[in-house]
Structure formats: structure tokens, C-alpha cells
Amino acid sequence: MCGIAMVRLLKPLDYYQEKYGTWQYGLQKMYLLMEKQHNRGQEGAGLATVKLDMPAGEEYIWRERVEGKNAIQEIFATINKKMSNATADVYRNVAKSKEELPFAGELYLGHLRYSTTGRSGLSYVHPFLRRHNWKNRTLVLAGNFNLTNVDELFDHLTLKGQHPRDKGDTFLMLESLGFQLDQEVQKEYDIIKKRYSNDLVITQKIEENLDIASFIRKSEKMWDGGYVICGMLGHGDSFVFRDPKGIRPAFYYISDEIVVTASERPVIQTAMNVKEEDIKELQPGEAMIIKKDGTVKFETIRSAAPELAKCSFERIYFSRGSDIDIYRERKQLGESLAQPILKAIDNDIENTVFSFIPNTAEVAFYGMKDGIKASTKVPIRVEKVLIKDIKLRTFISSNNERDDLATHVYDVTYGSIRRGKVDNLVCIDDSIVRGTTLKQSILKILNRLEPKKIVIVSSSPQVRFPDYYGIDMARMNEFCAFRAAIELLKESGRQSLIDAVYHKSKAQENLPKEQVVNYVTEIYEPFTQDEISKKIAEMLTPGDVNCPVELVYQTIDGLHKACPNHTGDWYFSGNYPTPGGNRLVNKAFINYYEGRDNN
Structure with missing residues (x-):
């Protein structure tokens, strides 16, 4: 769920100096686009710039990458420091600024990193750079993606004689695209050489005629996964393309002055001060290509x-709620839960307080409130019960930090409900994945208020399966829903079903990914959602919580009604959008069964 941002200025820098009072117009827009997507990656950030038509001997690509939650601020602080060291004469003169200042360019590519592989270090922070003596073979790459067939791609490259220095999907994408770019440039050279003898003219003609779509297509045909990839070539061409299932999102805005691409629509709306209808969605399987001439x-x-799989969990959890459609969807998710919530509290509205677990669930809370009011025709009691002290999502923290953080994330508003087991307390969250925060923090803290009953509501369905397309949820035993189903099977004497799923999974371990079937779905088939929810509540309720606890989950049907255009629900259903997902969930279950779930 990384964030990408790309800006291409379509006019010379002095145009922006004259109209907007600064040649830094593009750089300022990049800062806004990156800062507004800070929610999509807190592990690092990077920014690269390509300067058009720089003379030989002068640097034409600049890149700055930083690890950590404050990476965006550090990058731009570094850039500003370099600019502040310039003389006033250089700073006021656009031509001298472009010549002497690092990030005075026409083309920018920014990235917010959210790791899903456990790999860390500056070398894994985008944008990636593949340098070459010819500008048209120099490639800068950044994206929001996960590939599920890294081993296949690695073998393909090595069989061609290449020596990738890492098995990370970004490295392999860069080498794959770079190889095909070299081939495409060579093909153009062989054609143009027959017509021209001047090497400088030949180079210019190659850049004009270079078929960007062709070298992308030859690389991308082997990829299995979800991705939006942005790239810049050293001579000034740029591109962004999206996977054919539409798993990862991409939006763009084009005017006569600028082309902007980002992972989220409202980010562009705010940065460019334009209406939502001015922003378009890049279509699945499509590439937007911007040539050097604009x-x-x-x-x-x-x-x-034929069947798209736009990620629904991204809509529920990661995306900015300020998008008009996402706002409506999240409200609908909350509203559709009104009836099961009323059932959980025996319709006792008078003695129930409603709240939300900050902060991403707030919009769903408004929908829940409207749904309950519409059903009961009476006002409901609303309080700010939980306060989040640390702005950090524990399920995207590293494993060794997560347990400790979970106990300190929340605090409670004392006096928000009547003590002495008088009031029920209903709190809605956007998702319950591992249950760590509930067990180690939230339920214990809510218990301090002495409620009659605690009802925790999830606006998303039960997360039952790992994700391999962008969220760091890769091991079966991480999911409280899976652990609950396993416990129910064991308690009901159906260990044989677990064994059978293992043996069927093991039997297809060496099959091509296209032939692998997700048999893990059978683990859940004997039970209703309510039965699994009840078991999860039992497992997550600490021993010192002395009131009943009930969990209410969204249904998959309710999810699809709220998000009809985002049908990718593999987290909840096990219906993976590509063959690589089935292969990896098969591997995850084998690892769980064989006691290698941490590998």
C-alpha cells in the first residue's frame, strides 16, 4: 500500500516563475502530493528529479531517499538547505537555478514506502535508479506493488545470463524493465542507423521514436501480482501503468501546464485545487506515457x-476518507451493521453508549449512528470513549515492537458511561485483523469503565486469509479468525479436516501456480460467521475483563453492497485475483501446519 506521486511540468521553468512567482512550482506540488499520502507509508520516502536538455558533463538526475516516519520532512529540508546555500543571483535566475541547483527540474517522481517483505534499509527505499551512459537507457522506477512470482522472475532473468543483486521484486522489476529498455533502444538504433550517420542525430531520433509501451509490455507479461509502476527515463520520457486486475489504484490530472499522478484522488484535488471530475482513474492494464516533448x-x-479485483480492504483501511466515494462507502459499511448491533444489545438503546476506536473508523461510526437512529427512531448516546495516544497502527509495525506498542496505544475517557454495569458500550473499528490491540489494550481499558457489556464492531468482514498484493499479512497464524476456526475444529473433534487440508496442499506444493487450488477455505466451511465471531471474542477477552464481550463483523455481502466497484475480497473470501495468490496461501498453510509459520 505504498504511495506514489509523479509530476511532469509541460512548460519551461521560467513560465512558472513568471506566472506563480517561483520556478519551484513543481517541487511544491510534489511536497503536497507526498505529504497528503503520508498515511500510505511511514517507513521511508524518496524523491527523484530529471532535468531536461542538460548539457553533457552536467548531472541530469537527482535523488534523495530517507528512512523513518519523518522522511518527507527530512528530504525537503535537505533540498531547501541546498537551495538556501545558493547565492541570490543564482536563486532568482531560472537558467542558473536549473544549472546549479539539484532539484530544479521538470520531472519529479516521489514515493512513500510501506514494507511488506520484512526487508529494511535505505537500499529498499524507492525510487530505484538504473544508470547508463546513454540517457535513454537510464531508468528511475517507483511503485505501489507486490509480485507473487518473484522466484519465477528471478529464474527467468538468470537464465538470460543476468545477475540480479537481490531477489526483491523491485530489484527484479528494475532489471526486467531495464533489460527490455536496452533491447528496445538497440532495435531503434539498428533501424535508424540505416538512415543517419551522425550519432547525435541517431540518439535524438531514438528518443523520439522509443516505444515505451513495447518494452513495458515485454516485461510485464511475466508479472503476477498487484501493481502501479511509475518510471522516468533519463532523456525525459515518463510513464505510469497499472495491473490488469486493477488491484492497486492510480489517478491522474492533466492540464496545459502539468501532468500529475498519485495513488489517491483527493490528494490531487487538494494539491491542484481542482474538482473531482477533473481527475481520472488510470484504467486496469493501461499505461499513461508522457514523451519528452510533453x-x-x-x-x-x-x-x-474480465473480472476486476480492485482491493476492497484498501478502501476500508488505507485510503483517505476525504474521497467522496470512499466517504460514502465507509458510511454505508457502518449503516449496514445497525441490525446486528441492536441484536447484540437486546435493543436497549437507552442504556447503551456508542463510540468508535479512533481514527479511521470515525466515518463508519457516523453511518452506524444513522442506521441505528433510522431503525429505532430514537436518539442515541454518543461519547468519545477511547483516545489514541500514539499515532501508530500496530499491525503495520514490526513483530518485535507490536506487542509492546499495543498496550500503550489507547487511553479512556473516564466518566463517559455510567459505572456499575449500567450501560452497554458499543465501539466500532474499521477492521480486526490479529486482535493483538483488542486483547492487550482496548478491552482492558474499556473494562475500567465498568460497562454491562462490551460490543466491538468491525466495519470489515473477518480477515481470514493472507494478502500478497500490498499489505504485510502473510502468515496464517496471525489472523484471529483463522486461530478461532482451528480451535473450533479441534474442540469439535475435526482435527482430520485440518490434516486433510494439509495433505491436499502438500500434494500441490510443486505444481505450477496456475494449477494450485486454495483448499484453505475448507477450514472455515463447517462454521457460521457468528460461531467464529463468538470464538474470537472468547479468545481475545482477557481474564480480568469481568463483563460479556461480543464481536460483530461486517458480512462479505454487506461489503460488496457498500463498495460495489471494489470487488477484490481475497482477505475475507480466499478468492485470490491471480494464480500467485493461491500458490502463496498454499505455502502459508503448509508452513503453519509444519510449525514454520514464522518463516
Whole structure:
């Protein structure tokens, strides 16, 4: 769930100096685009710039990458420091600024990192850079993606004689695209050489004629996963393309002055001060290509899949709630839970306080409140019960930090409900994945208020399966829903079903990914959602909580009604959108069964 941002200025820098009072117009927009997507990655950030038409001997690509939660601020502080060291004469003169100042360029590519592989270090922070003596073979790459067939891609490259220095999917993407770019440039050279003898003219013609879509298409055909990839070539061409299932999002805005790309629509709306209808969504399987001369064109890289799988969990959890459609969807998710919530409290509205677990669940809370009021026709009691002291999501922290953080994330508003087991307390969250925060922090803290009953509501369905397309949830035993189903099977004497799923999974361990079936779904089949929810509540309730605890989950049907255009629900259903997902969940279950769940 990384964040990407790309800016291409379509006018010379002195145009922006004259109109907006600064040649830094593009750089300022990049800062806004990155800062507004800070929610998509807190592990690091990077920014790269390409300067057009720089003379030989002068640097034309600049890059700054930083690890940590404050990476965006550090990057721009470094850039500003370098600029502040320039003389006033250089700073006021656009031509001298472009010549002497590092990030005075026309093309920018920014990235917010959210790791899903456990790998860390500055070398894994985007943008990645593949340098070459020819500008048209120099490639800068950043993206929001996960590939599920890294081993296949690695083997493919090594069989061609390449020596990738890492098995990370970003490294392999860079080498794959770089190889095909070299091939495409060579092909153009062989054609143009027959017509021209001047090498400088030949180079210019190659850059003009270079078929960006062709080298992307030849690389991308082997990829299995979800991705939005942005790239810049050293001579000034740039591109962004999206996977054919539409798993990862991408939006763009084009005017006669600028082309902007980002992972989220409201980010562009705010940064560019434009209406939502001015912003378009890049279509699945499509590439937007911006040539050096500013020409923008769209080409199909791979035909969009008949059944798209736009990620629904991204809508529920990661995306900014300020998007008009996401806001409506999250409200609908809350509203659709009104009836099961009323059932959980025996319709006792008078003696129930409603709240939310900050902060991403607040919009769903408004929908829940509206749904309950519409059903009961009476006002409900609303309080700010929980306060989040640390702005950190524990389920995207590293494992060794997560347990400790979970006990300190929340505090409670004392006096928000009547003590002495008088009031029920209903709190809605956007998702319950591992249950760590509930067990180690939230339920214990809520218990201090002495409620009659605690009802925890999840606006998303039960997360039952690992994700391999962008969220760091890769091991079966991490999910409280899976652990609950396993316990129910054991308690009901159905260990044989667990064994059978293992043996069927093991039997297809060496099959091609296209032939692998997700048999892990059978673990859940004997039980209703309510039965699993009840078991989860039992498992997550600490021994010192002395009131009943009930969990209410969204249904998959309710999810699809609220988010009809985002049908990718593999976290909840096990219906993976690509063959690589089935292969990896098969491996995850084998690892769990064999006691290697931490590998």
C-alpha cells in the first residue's frame, strides 16, 4: 500500500516563475502530493528529479531517499538547505537555478514506502535508479506493488545470463524493465542507423521514436501480482501503468501546464485545487506515457481482466476518507451493521453508549449512528470513549515492537458511561485483523469503565486469509479468525479436516501456480460467521475483563453492497485475483501446519 506521486511540468521553468512567482512550482506540488499520502507509508520516502536538455558533463538526475516516519520532512529540508546555500543571483535566475541547483527540474517522481517483505534499509527505499551512459537507457522506477512470482522472475532473468543483486521484486522489476529498455533502444538504433550517420542525430531520433509501451509490455507479461509502476527515463520520457486486475489504484490530472499522478484522488484535488471530475482513474492494464516533448498518450499494456479485483480492504483501511466515494462507502459499511448491533444489545438503546476506536473508523461510526437512529427512531448516546495516544497502527509495525506498542496505544475517557454495569458500550473499528490491540489494550481499558457489556464492531468482514498484493499479512497464524476456526475444529473433534487440508496442499506444493487450488477455505466451511465471531471474542477477552464481550463483523455481502466497484475480497473470501495468490496461501498453510509459520 505504498504511495506514489509523479509530476511532469509541460512548460519551461521560467513560465512558472513568471506566472506563480517561483520556478519551484513543481517541487511544491510534489511536497503536497507526498505529504497528503503520508498515511500510505511511514517507513521511508524518496524523491527523484530529471532535468531536461542538460548539457553533457552536467548531472541530469537527482535523488534523495530517507528512512523513518519523518522522511518527507527530512528530504525537503535537505533540498531547501541546498537551495538556501545558493547565492541570490543564482536563486532568482531560472537558467542558473536549473544549472546549479539539484532539484530544479521538470520531472519529479516521489514515493512513500510501506514494507511488506520484512526487508529494511535505505537500499529498499524507492525510487530505484538504473544508470547508463546513454540517457535513454537510464531508468528511475517507483511503485505501489507486490509480485507473487518473484522466484519465477528471478529464474527467468538468470537464465538470460543476468545477475540480479537481490531477489526483491523491485530489484527484479528494475532489471526486467531495464533489460527490455536496452533491447528496445538497440532495435531503434539498428533501424535508424540505416538512415543517419551522425550519432547525435541517431540518439535524438531514438528518443523520439522509443516505444515505451513495447518494452513495458515485454516485461510485464511475466508479472503476477498487484501493481502501479511509475518510471522516468533519463532523456525525459515518463510513464505510469497499472495491473490488469486493477488491484492497486492510480489517478491522474492533466492540464496545459502539468501532468500529475498519485495513488489517491483527493490528494490531487487538494494539491491542484481542482474538482473531482477533473481527475481520472488510470484504467486496469493501461499505461499513461508522457514523451519528452510533453505529448501524453494512453496505451493498453495488457487487456483488462474480465473480472476486476480492485482491493476492497484498501478502501476500508488505507485510503483517505476525504474521497467522496470512499466517504460514502465507509458510511454505508457502518449503516449496514445497525441490525446486528441492536441484536447484540437486546435493543436497549437507552442504556447503551456508542463510540468508535479512533481514527479511521470515525466515518463508519457516523453511518452506524444513522442506521441505528433510522431503525429505532430514537436518539442515541454518543461519547468519545477511547483516545489514541500514539499515532501508530500496530499491525503495520514490526513483530518485535507490536506487542509492546499495543498496550500503550489507547487511553479512556473516564466518566463517559455510567459505572456499575449500567450501560452497554458499543465501539466500532474499521477492521480486526490479529486482535493483538483488542486483547492487550482496548478491552482492558474499556473494562475500567465498568460497562454491562462490551460490543466491538468491525466495519470489515473477518480477515481470514493472507494478502500478497500490498499489505504485510502473510502468515496464517496471525489472523484471529483463522486461530478461532482451528480451535473450533479441534474442540469439535475435526482435527482430520485440518490434516486433510494439509495433505491436499502438500500434494500441490510443486505444481505450477496456475494449477494450485486454495483448499484453505475448507477450514472455515463447517462454521457460521457468528460461531467464529463468538470464538474470537472468547479468545481475545482477557481474564480480568469481568463483563460479556461480543464481536460483530461486517458480512462479505454487506461489503460488496457498500463498495460495489471494489470487488477484490481475497482477505475475507480466499478468492485470490491471480494464480500467485493461491500458490502463496498454499505455502502459508503448509508452513503453519509444519510449525514454520514464522518463516
